[in-house]
Amino acid sequence: xxxxxxxxxxxxxxLYEVFDITSLLQYPYYAEHxxxxxxxxxxTALKIGRDMLYPHxxxxxxxxxxxxxxxxKVHPVVRIFMKECGQGGWISAMAxxxxxxxxxPNMIGLVPGFIFGAANYSASVYPGLTTGAAHLINSxxxxxxxxxxxxxMFAGEWQGTMALTEPQAGxxxxxxxxSAEPTDQGYYxxxxxxxFISASEHDGVENVIQLLxxxxxxxxxxLKGISLFVVPNKRINENGELVPNDVNxxxxxxxxxxxxxPINQLSLGENDDCRGYLVGQPNKGLAYMFQMMNEARIGVxxxxxAIASAAYYAALEYAKxxxxxxxxxxxxxxxxxxSIIEHADVKRMLLFQRAIIEGSLSLLLQCSKYSDLEIVLxxxxxxxxxxxxxxxxxxxxxxxxxxxxxxxSQALQCLGGYGYCDEFPLEQYYxxxxxxxxxxxxxxxxxxxxxxxGIIRKNGKAFQLYLENVQEVIRRAENDxxxxxxxxxxxxxLKRLQEVTSHLIDVATKEGPDLFLADATLYLxxxxxxxxAWQWLLQALSxxxxxxxxxxxxxxxxxxxxxxxxxxxxxxGYELPKIEGLxxxxxxxxGLTVEMKADLFSD
Amino acid sequence: MNTxxxxxxxxxxxxxxxxxxxxxxxVTEGVKWVMGPYDEYGVEEALQQKEKFKAGKVTIVSxxxxxxxxxxxxxxxxxxxxxxxxxDAAFYEKADPYATASALAAAIKDLEYDVIFCGKQAxxxxxxxxxxxxxxxxxxxxxTQVIKLEVADDKSKATVTREVEGGHAxxxxxxxxxxxxxxxxxxxxxxxxxxxxxxxxxxxxxxTVADLGVSVEPMTVIKExxxxxxxxxxxxxxxxxxxxxxxxxxxxxxxxxxxx
Numbered sequence: 001x002x003x004x005x006x007x008x009x010x011x012x013x014x015l016y017e018v019f020d021i022t023s024l025l026q027y028p029y030y031a032e033h034x035x036x037x038x039x040x041x042x043x044t045a046l047k048i049g050r051d052m053l054y055p056h057x058x059x060x061x062x063x064x065x066x067x068x069x070x071x072x073k074v075h076p077v078v079r080i081f082m083k084e085c086g087q088g089g090w091i092s093a094m095a096x097x098x099x100x101x102x103x104x105p106n107m108i109g110l111v112p113g114f115i116f117g118a119a120n121y122s123a124s125v126y127p128g129l130t131t132g133a134a135h136l137i138n139s140x141x142x143x144x145x146x147x148x149x150x151x152x153m154f155a156g157e158w159q160g161t162m163a164l165t166e167p168q169a170g171x172x173x174x175x176x177x178x179s180a181e182p183t184d185q186g187y188y189x190x191x192x193x194x195x196f197i198s199a200s201e202h203d204g205v206e207n208v209i210q211l212l213x214x215x216x217x218x219x220x221x222x223l224k225g226i227s228l229f230v231v232p233n234k235r236i237n238e239n240g241e242l243v244p245n246d247v248n249x250x251x252x253x254x255x256x257x258x259x260x261x262p263i264n265q266l267s268l269g270e271n272d273d274c275r276g277y278l279v280g281q282p283n284k285g286l287a288y289m290f291q292m293m294n295e296a297r298i299g300v301x302x303x304x305x306a307i308a309s310a311a312y313y314a315a316l317e318y319a320k321x322x323x324x325x326x327x328x329x330x331x332x333x334x335x336x337x338x339s340i341i342e343h344a345d346v347k348r349m350l351l352f353q354r355a356i357i358e359g360s361l362s363l364l365l366q367c368s369k370y371s372d373l374e375i376v377l378x379x380x381x382x383x384x385x386x387x388x389x390x391x392x393x394x395x396x397x398x399x400x401x402x403x404x405x406x407x408x409s410q411a412l413q414c415l416g417g418y419g420y421c422d423e424f425p426l427e428q429y430y431x432x433x434x435x436x437x438x439x440x441x442x443x444x445x446x447x448x449x450x451x452x453x454g455i456i457r458k459n460g461k462a463f464q465l466y467l468e469n470v471q472e473v474i475r476r477a478e479n480d481x482x483x484x485x486x487x488x489x490x491x492x493x494l495k496r497l498q499e500v501t502s503h504l505i506d507v508a509t510k511e512g513p514d515l516f517l518a519d520a521t522l523y524l525x526x527x528x529x530x531x532x533a534w535q536w537l538l539q540a541l542s543x544x545x546x547x548x549x550x551x552x553x554x555x556x557x558x559x560x561x562x563x564x565x566x567x568x569x570x571x572x573g574y575e576l577p578k579i580e581g582l583x584x585x586x587x588x589x590x591g592l593t594v595e596m597k598a599d600l601f602s603d
Numbered sequence: 604m605n606t607x608x609x610x611x612x613x614x615x616x617x618x619x620x621x622x623x624x625x626x627x628x629x630v631t632e633g634v635k636w637v638m639g640p641y642d643e644y645g646v647e648e649a650l651q652q653k654e655k656f657k658a659g660k661v662t663i664v665s666x667x668x669x670x671x672x673x674x675x676x677x678x679x680x681x682x683x684x685x686x687x688x689x690x691d692a693a694f695y696e697k698a699d700p701y702a703t704a705s706a707l708a709a710a711i712k713d714l715e716y717d718v719i720f721c722g723k724q725a726x727x728x729x730x731x732x733x734x735x736x737x738x739x740x741x742x743x744x745x746x747t748q749v750i751k752l753e754v755a756d757d758k759s760k761a762t763v764t765r766e767v768e769g770g771h772a773x774x775x776x777x778x779x780x781x782x783x784x785x786x787x788x789x790x791x792x793x794x795x796x797x798x799x800x801x802x803x804x805x806x807x808x809x810x811t812v813a814d815l816g817v818s819v820e821p822m823t824v825i826k827e828x829x830x831x832x833x834x835x836x837x838x839x840x841x842x843x844x845x846x847x848x849x850x851x852x853x854x855x856x857x858x859x860x861x862x863x
Contacts, residue, residue, distance in 0.1 A: 003617055008635075032800070039673070040680055040799045048793055089796030102796045556633040 001425060002317040005054060005118040005310040008046060009560055010358060011111060014365050015042075017542040021107050027376035030105055032097075038108050045112040048088075049119035052081060057120045060260030061428050067252045071203060072262050078126055078204030085127035086156020091134065099138060099146070100154055106368040106375075110302060114361070117306030121432050122260025124306075126159060126199055128299055132292045133160025133211045137230060140280035140288045145230060149209055159205040162292055163194045163212040163231070163266065170196075171445050173286065174222040178214040178268065180229060180276055190214055190231055190276040191269035193250075198439075200264045201233055201249045207242060208233040210266075211292065212276065213285050220283065228285035229276035231268065246274035257431025294390075296440045297397035298367055304404035304436040305360040311411035311429040312353040318415050318424070319346050340414070348574075349410040354567040355536070355575060356407040360400035362535035367396045387462035388469065391454040392531065394446035399528035401436030402443055408433045447520035450527060452513070455501060463501070470494055470534045477537050480544055486572050490537055493530045493579055500526065500586045507589060518594050519586055526582040533576045540568045604659040604758055606649035607716045608683065609707055609737070610642040612667050612674035613727040626827050629727075638674040641722025644784035647791040649720055650682045652754060660684045662714055666706050668692040672807065679802035680794035686807045687714075694812045699821040704736035709815035712741065716779055717758045723748055723783040734783045744780045750787040754778070 015021045021038060024030045056077045066073045085091050094109040095101025116124035134153040137146055152158040169175040178192025192214060194200070201208055210231040219225030234242040251265040268274045280288055323337035340346045367389055374385040412419035412426040419426040437443045455463045471494070477487030504523065508516035543561045550558070614620060615635040623630050638646070649661040663678045663686040665671050675686045687710045694706065711719065719741075724731035731747075738745035750771070751764035760777050766785050794802075812818075840855065842848035856863045 034803055036673075036676065036803060037799055040676060040794060040802070041796065043677070044680075044794045044799070084793065087795060088793055093796055102800060104796070554632045 001054070001057075002310075002314040004313040004317070005049070006046070006115050006306070006313075007309070008042065009556075010361070011042060011114070013542070013560070013564075014362055014539075015107060015111070017546065018362065018539055019107060019365050019369050021105065024105050024107070024372055024376070029103065029376045030372075032103065033105070041104070041108055042111055044088075045115045048084065048112075049115040052077065052084065053116055053120035053123050056123065056260075058425060058428065060120065060122050061257075061432075064254075064259040065202065065252060065262035067249065067262075070249055072201045072249060072252060072264060074202040074204050074262060075123075075260060076204075077123060078202065078260075081123050082126055082130075082156040082159070082204055084156070085130075086154065091127050091131050091156055092154040094131070095135065095138065095154070100151065106371045107365055110298075110364060110368045113299060113302050114306045114309075117303045118310040120260070121303055121307050122258050124303070125258075125261045126204065127156065129162065129199055129296075130156070130158075130160040132295050132299070133162065133209060135295065136211050136228075136288060136292045137279065139291060140228070141230070145277055145279065148236070149230060149232075152207070153209060157205060158207040158209050158232075159199050159202065161197055161200045161208060161210050162289070162296065163197045163200065163210040164289065165196045166193055167195055171442060173213065173226065176213055176215065176226065178212070180214040180216045180227060180278075182216065187275040187277055188214075188216065188229060189269060189272065190229065190274040191272070194266040194268065196253065196263050196439075197266055198263050199261055200266055201247070202262055206234075208247075210247070211279070211289070212268075213289060214276065216282050223286050225283055226285040226289075227282045228279040228288045230279055231274065231276045235275055246271050256434055257428065258435050259431075293440060294393050297393050297446075298364060298371075300436050300440045301360065301364050301396045301398075301400040304400040304433055305357055305364065307429050307433040308353065308357045308360075308400070308404040308407040308411070311408040311426060311433075312350070312357055314425055314429070315353070315411035315414035315419075316341075316350060318418070319350060322415075346414060349414055351567055351570040352410050352574070353407045354563075355571040356400075356403045356532075358539070358564075358567055359532035359535050359571055360396075360403065362539055363392070363396050363399065363531055366535060366538075367392055384465055387458070388465055390457075391450070391462040391466055394441075394450045394454065394524065395528050395531050397440065398437065398443045398446045398524055399532060402525070403528075404433050404436060405430075443524065444521050447522070447524040448517055451504065451520040451523045452517050456505065456508075467494065467498070470530075473534055473538050473541070476541055480541065482544055483537065483540055486537055486540065486568075489572055489576065490530075490533050493533060493576060496579060496583050497527065497530050500583050503587050503589075511589075511591075514594050515589065515591050518591065522582055523586055526579055526586060529575060529579050529582075533571060536568045536571045539564065543568070604652050604656040604717050604754060605662075605715045606652060606659065607662050607664055607711050607714055607719045608642065608645045608649050608678065609711075609719065609721040609733070610646065610663050610665045610674060610678060611639045611722070611725045611727075612636045612665065612671040613639045613725055616640070616726065620830075622828055622830060626829060627825050628828060636670055636673060638677050639722045639725050641724060641726070641784050641786070642720075643722075643791040644786065644788045645720030645722055645782075646678045646681055646683060647789045648752060648782075648784060649718075650792070651789060652718070652752070653682075656754075656758075659717075660715070662686060662716075664707055664710050664714075665689065666691070666695055666698065666703055668695055675807060676802050677794055679805045679807075680798040681792055682798060683805075685805060688807050688809045689812060689815065690809050691812045697821050697824075699823040700730050700732035701736055701823075702819050702821040704733045704740055705819045706812050706815060706817050707733070708737055708740035709812075709817045710810065711737075717754070718752075718761070718778060719743070719781045721781060721783045723785050734781050738781045741781075744776050745783070746774055746776055746780060747783040748785040749782045750785050752782065752788070 022035055060075045089102055092101040093104045097103045130153050134150050137149055153160050166176050180188035180190055182188055212229045212231045213226050215225050216227050232245050233247045235245040237243045246269055248267045249264050250267045252262045319341040322340045324340045370385040370389040408429045412430050415426055418424050474487045474491050477483040543564045546561050615637045618635045621630040653659045653661055661683040663683045665675050666689040689706050721734040735745050746763045748766045749763050750766050753762045763774050765772050840848050840851045842851050
């Protein structure tokens, strides 16, 4: 296996040079931290990733969880890792200090998720889910609920999950049927079925806490009647002991990839003895759940980027070592072969991966910065960052997820036949990364969210703020002779974005939602490419700043910045032009997919 | 139980090492620095002993330039209580094992300790001499390659298992003593986030060699440093059958490799 799976240098570049994480230290909420603390977190996460998780990557794929006698047996490293994440404070890293967290900025909080995800995506999911679930209880639960569950979850002893999907209700959450019947004992009786619930039962922890959506009997139909419950697999009885709570695993799914973490089918209340504890107010469950889902969506973007990063380093190592072919100008077949990295097409594949991975990671850090600023600011400023985060979350989830697959595919391609075989981890990465456009909202759903909600929300306020942020970067680039042409290109792209968007809003008014949203997924793709171009230009500005002091740079740094400029130019030269084709389609408006009848798919 | 851990910051094993232009040392630019892996076993053992005795103090002592503070902070984040940083770049540059041990001895002599832990060797220069010289300077017994440690309840002595060729030697040693940590002694813990947060507030006593009253000169100098020669490409012995291949092999060993 390749020695490297993430770039520490790139993480430092993004954290310190592009997003200036130390600027957060001026706010009292983050004032306890120092750059040394951030450095040590980065170092320790790299060490845990390298020594604890990476060695088990293949093993967890080859020996997936087993379902025996109603119990789910997972790889032993899950227990060790969950314990480490509990004792080491990784699960509670971003939680406020008053409830036992470390109050870390989301920007640095993203780093362990990324490193662990690159080292071993399946393993990284267990603590990640627990963080989100504990945060949800903290945000909306009553004091008693928080005190009962959160400390155990922070300690890594109890797993957290999000239990939404049901056999008949996946993307369409309005159709869930799991029911909650109030009792006079302060709890609800839960009955129903949930499917595809990650880590919802396993032997790596003492207990699992489902954050579960259900409908209280008599509540309104549709999304307005959904409530959020804490449903533990084992509840605490009068004597303080853990006893079964009638949450039964009825099966585990056999998946394409990401096999180290089980997704289970659950049957709740088979014996009419499943107790659920309401979180917050009745019928507000979906709004609460969106907090966890939005965090999880950023988490999915990080996971996809992380797997693509690991695949890139595997491909890079191979490309440097594998001799194959000679230069096109070389006529002498007796000369030794050259490493494949010398071939332009292989360099193209490698640059493509860097352009995707480093662009995605930048957008994810941008979102994390918005999230940090939302926490520390007040009033209008707070709302501004909240709107920007909300607008960009579907993009930060979907672009890395969709493009991550193509990135890993190109990594696999670099290895040719070996990439297709399991002696190298590429085929596993290819399978592992495929989940991301599916879970936490499919790409289709995110297209609808962006175009149908994000863009038009508050009379387009978020979209306007976004345009201003991109324009600000363009203005900075225009003052740099080296970057000016790229600034102009992005300016054109942004103009296209505005044109296409107004066109579609016009369609919405004149033709209605069907035609307006028919190609929402393509709009998301179009929007995503421009957003990543914005992030690349932002990175290039930091590179140019560093290169001004060229003579003071070490050889390694000089190479890093030069490599960055090539990846930046690659994105603008090879990826950004793709928006033209998409713009053409998006403004066509012939309604082809709306018109096509289901009956016509007869062959 | 009070312990002192001698710790050296060394290049990470994954760092690509280059020799400097003068051929006297390595290029330090771009190197990733970490706590010496064997020293890390020492820190872990000190922490475990402190936890076992439910009392005492773990002090890290390190000789190194400014950057060494990063490895010191890692030790403090793992749980050590205080540290002495002998921050003297000029001295460190030239320091051989004798000079290093002299500086460490001067920093340690006034500290309270029952055991001094050292890594069995630093992984950069691999000399493995500092603990023995330190023992001589402080007048303490030294047990090397320790893989197990049991300290008597009254802390007057310890039973130590050390790795020897083909087996183990079990030794009783009066305390205080110097023990050098070998792989297998324990599994070093990772720094925790609360530990990292606390580490920045823990006291680090920064001293120069002059502050410590040390005026020794190194007794050895590095005359030349070079990378091992690149491995030659292998040769595949051709032949119709095993007998012919064996003949060709014998010939190659005799004529080319000049081994037989």
